[in-house]
Amino acid sequence: MILEGMVTSRNQEGEYNLAPMGPLVDPEMTHLVLRPFQTSRTFQNLKQTRCGVFHVVDDVLLLAKAAIGQVEELPDTFPAEQIEGAVLQSACRWYEFQIESIDESDMRTVMQARVVHQGRIRDYFGLNRAKHAVLEAAILATRTHLIPQQELSRQYEALAEIVRKTAGSAETEAFRLLEEYVARAYAELKS
16 A cells, blocks of 8 residues: 655755655555655665655645645654654654665665654544645646646646635645646746
């Protein structure tokens, strides 16, 4: 099963990165299979340090901003307990992990990770239809180089209707940011 969330990772200089990630997980949450693109900072950081923290979150505005590179500074964190890492204070649950193997034979690397510590901060609020639509829109926004504009626009129109009907202010802002990002990305691809 894929569980959508966010990963904090750090490079050897101690600089942190925050990225949305949907690893494959086992029901007991003892192992993660992460699949970052080799061009990503997350890939570089995890390859260097071989550890990170996976977070279960319900803040789709933060997730959307992270997906399109608009998180200017790492949100409030506290130190991980078993690895050199940072835990998001706004997360619901977190899973500290160590990378056990890396397969770089494809553009999308496969990293097998073992959970070495986990914790809970608060109950998971859940995803209403708008939060789910923003999550899907954020995933699509990271694929503008792979999905033709007409196809992505069709999917965004359907998601926009859900957001209009069921969103709060955070979901509305997140979706607007994603729409603006997608428009810029396709304009850059055309130029």
